Amino acid sequence: xxxxxxxxxxxxxxxxxxxxxxxxxxxxxxxxxxxxxxxxxxxxxxxxxxxxxxxxxxxxxxxxxxxxxxxxxxxxxxxxxxxxxxxxxxxxxxxxxxxxxxxxxxxxxxxxxxxxxxxxxxxxxxxxxxxxxxxxxxxxxxxxxxxxxxxxxxxxxxxxxxxxxxxxxxxxxxxxxxxxxxxxxxxxxxxxxxxxxxxxxxxxxxxxxxxxxxxxxxxxxxxxxxxxxxxxxxxxxxxxxxxxxxxxxxxxxxxxxxxxxxxxxxxxxxxxxxxxxxxxxxxxxxxxxxxxxxxxxxxxxxxxxxxxxxxxxxxxxxxxxxxxxxxxxxxxxxxxxxxxxxxxxxxxxxxxxxxxxxxxxxxxxxxxxxxxxxxxxxxxxxxxxxxxxxxxxxxxxxxxxxxxxxxxxxxxxxxxxxxxxxxxxxx
Amino acid sequence: xxxxxxxxxxxxxxxxxxxxxxxxxxxxxxxxxxxxxxxxxxxxxxxxxxxxxxxxxxxxxxxxxxxxxxxxxxxxxxxxxxxxxxxxxxxxxxxxxxxxxxxxxxxxxxxxxxxxxxxxxxxxxxxxxxxxxxxxxxxxxxxxxxxxxxxxxxxxxxxxxxxxxxxxxxxxxxxxxxxxxxxxxxxxxxxxxxxxxxxxxxxxxxxxxxxxxxxxxxxxxxxxxxxxxxxxxxxxxxxxxxxxxxxxxxxxxxxxxxxxxxxxxxxxxxxxxxxxxxxxxxxxxxxxxxxxxxxxxxxxxxxxxxxxxxxxxxxxxxxxxxxxxxxxxxxxxxxxxxxxxxxxxxxxxxxxxxxxxxxxxxxxxxxxxxxxxxxxxxxxxxxxxxxxxxxxxxxxxxxxxxxxxxxxxxxxxxxxxxxxxxxxxxx
Numbered sequence: 097x098x099x100x101x102x103x104x105x106x107x108x109x110x111x112x113x114x115x116x117x118x119x120x121x122x123x124x125x126x127x128x129x130x131x132x133x134x135x136x137x138x139x140x141x142x143x144x145x146x147x148x149x150x151x152x153x154x155x156x157x158x159x160x161x162x163x164x165x166x167x168x169x170x171x172x173x174x175x176x177x178x179x180x181x182x183x184x185x186x187x188x189x190x191x192x193x194x195x196x197x198x199x200x201x202x203x204x205x206x207x208x209x210x211x212x213x214x215x216x217x218x219x220x221x222x223x224x225x226x227x228x229x230x231x232x233x234x235x236x237x238x239x240x241x242x243x244x245x246x247x248x249x250x251x252x253x254x255x256x257x258x259x260x261x262x263x264x265x266x267x268x269x270x271x272x273x274x275x276x277x278x279x280x281x282x283x284x285x286x287x288x289x290x291x292x293x294x295x296x297x298x299x300x301x302x303x304x305x306x307x308x309x310x311x312x313x314x315x316x317x318x319x320x321x322x323x324x325x326x327x328x329x330x331x332x333x334x335x336x337x338x339x340x341x342x343x344x345x346x347x348x349x350x351x352x353x354x355x356x357x358x359x360x361x362x363x364x365x366x367x368x369x370x371x372x373x374x375x376x377x378x379x380x381x382x383x384x385x386x387x388x389x390x391x392x393x394x395x396x397x398x399x400x401x402x403x404x405x406x407x408x409x410x411x412x413x414x415x416x417x418x419x420x421x422x423x424x425x426x427x428x429x430x431x432x433x434x435x436x437x438x439x440x441x442x443x444x445x446x447x448x449x450x451x452x453x454x455x456x457x458x459x460x461x462x463x464x465x466x467x468x469x470x471x472x473x474x475x476x477x478x479x480x481x482x483x484x485x486x487x488x489x490x491x492x493x494x495x496x497x498x499x500x501x502x503x504x505x506x507x508x509x510x511x512x513x514x515x516x517x518x519x520x521x522x523x
Numbered sequence: 524x525x526x527x528x529x530x531x532x533x534x535x536x537x538x539x540x541x542x543x544x545x546x547x548x549x550x551x552x553x554x555x556x557x558x559x560x561x562x563x564x565x566x567x568x569x570x571x572x573x574x575x576x577x578x579x580x581x582x583x584x585x586x587x588x589x590x591x592x593x594x595x596x597x598x599x600x601x602x603x604x605x606x607x608x609x610x611x612x613x614x615x616x617x618x619x620x621x622x623x624x625x626x627x628x629x630x631x632x633x634x635x636x637x638x639x640x641x642x643x644x645x646x647x648x649x650x651x652x653x654x655x656x657x658x659x660x661x662x663x664x665x666x667x668x669x670x671x672x673x674x675x676x677x678x679x680x681x682x683x684x685x686x687x688x689x690x691x692x693x694x695x696x697x698x699x700x701x702x703x704x705x706x707x708x709x710x711x712x713x714x715x716x717x718x719x720x721x722x723x724x725x726x727x728x729x730x731x732x733x734x735x736x737x738x739x740x741x742x743x744x745x746x747x748x749x750x751x752x753x754x755x756x757x758x759x760x761x762x763x764x765x766x767x768x769x770x771x772x773x774x775x776x777x778x779x780x781x782x783x784x785x786x787x788x789x790x791x792x793x794x795x796x797x798x799x800x801x802x803x804x805x806x807x808x809x810x811x812x813x814x815x816x817x818x819x820x821x822x823x824x825x826x827x828x829x830x831x832x833x834x835x836x837x838x839x840x841x842x843x844x845x846x847x848x849x850x851x852x853x854x855x856x857x858x859x860x861x862x863x864x865x866x867x868x869x870x871x872x873x874x875x876x877x878x879x880x881x882x883x884x885x886x887x888x889x890x891x892x893x894x895x896x897x898x899x900x901x902x903x904x905x906x907x908x909x910x911x912x913x914x915x916x917x918x919x920x921x922x923x924x925x926x927x928x929x930x931x932x933x934x935x936x937x938x939x940x941x942x943x944x945x946x947x948x949x950x
Contacts (some may be wrong), residue, residue, distance in 0.1 A: 163646070166619070
């Protein structure tokens, strides 16, 4: 017996496999993301009946942020292949899963897999990224280098040789800046092996202009303190820290430790700018946010940052919406869920309304990104605020009231001339 | 109806999946390796009846030296998993296949997967390597550095960003030498992007002692000619080239091009040493070699190096022998072919008789390697010969009659003092 459906609602059972880590230390664990996917499912059932014929059954598998992602996909798929894969986020988990899924003609949508390599859609043909990749973030830097006429960058990244988030983050910056005729040096810090010698780092950056860092908060503070001791925070260098997923805790003063260096650190951080994701909110987002937080509470998940709905939670919600848009078009077009390539194509090069605002996917299947540059706006209290926003879709900047052009203008350096004995002796 | 078998012969059907490239431009294509595996099968059937109960059925799948390796394993395995995998050789093909197979408890034996990463058997738990890895090769260098008291290495490698053989080769050297308190610099040549500027390279190696190179023959020649022009071939530098799989064609004078630089090149190559695999032969090998070559001829395969049975062909032959030894022990022990972990363990930490001589697998499942250092022994004709051999199993050297200690002793360098104007003017 068929249940009654609206006459014009096309029906399809869609088997969704979500591959994310079980471990709640990740911002994008199964328990963190599941409420958002539930929310999206309910929404699709309720809005105007168009999607009410789509019956999603969602299964979760533990990626363990590594090889298990592929194993669980393959072990499940021998019986029956899923119609859609959401995740993985971790780069090394995502790579083989996306390759395998592309081979099997299954669409993959992730709010992760942010590394530059995933832009190569000849290999990762069925991957759509609903969070802005590191390359998109890096455009913020190339736009600033252009606008402020900087010529010279020094990249400092902490490489944990495990997830390598900072390595991948600055890999994006490196590959964008190198096409812009910027001179680039880079330093890789293996913080696990060695004590970081910030004074040694100062010697290396001496000839550079713009220092771009991605590292743990303690390393950043060490480096900024060393720069302050050597008076490199006087305006002849511009410092950046990239902190995409944790900006609120960072912005609220990671110079502060309650130790004797706090005063120096606050002064040093006056020249440190932070690049972070631009977050927007619209009324509906509040409801989403509240429901997700309630679910997390019920599930007993407590994180210091759980008052923020992060880009991963938001992204996987939007992923299901985007898929629904695409599959419906494909079905209206006479095809069905097995046509992974066509479904994928219909998700690319389009803008749709996500939970927090419009989401634009470029022609290569990657989301355009909007980013904020934060800076210290009150030198007494040491608090941070956004000073400019960068909008990826049209490459434009928005200067906010607290923006100060001086801050981004390199001060002329005093050139200490090298001693020249041959002249001296004849003079 | 059971066929009669010897009373003591244990029987088992063993499904072997060989994953290698179809393309005959690889030294280890399916067509090149298949005759060796056939030979091993016949041999196992004939020798003393012990293995005659093992019925191997061998299937070949195209790795295409890339992702297809994993796809073909997975697509086949949904119906029935193989009992043994031979290959892949290419690093990027091997990595996901070995991970997947280890997850499924299937032994993998390869004459490739030579990169250092595969030594990490916590991840690649079911991998046994029957050809010496790049790390084993690198021990030849650490032993030489120790014996000749060198302190300082400069590594030059050509990175094609595709198979990356030279990158992986020198990665092995780098990771061994860095544990030996050797100062190491490295230069990566992207020959596809840029014209190689050998004169620029000379400036970089100026402060080094031992130059270790892995690159195409033309690049090596360019570098050696540039070194010769700058008189760096006078004995104050020691040059090495690593050429593991193609030594005979190299040894017969790759300085020669029939151009106007031949004379200079011959002089320059007088200081270039080549590290290559030590090849031994025993009478049985001649028969093997002949049969394999006949098969290749019948199959219409013609390669300029097809007069040599390479380490891959030899290795995959030995792989089947090693597996037979191990599975028989496991069966005698009351277990069977599904116990991949035990079979793998029994292949490790043992020496057996391979087609070309004894093969020793270390406790980590990797073959010990023997290597030769070749040098020009006749400066008139410019011909090469082995001057010393290195035996990995006990870390010993064998000095051959043409060995000359002077050749490996760094000559004291003339220190050209920097001009010092302050002294000059007061003198």
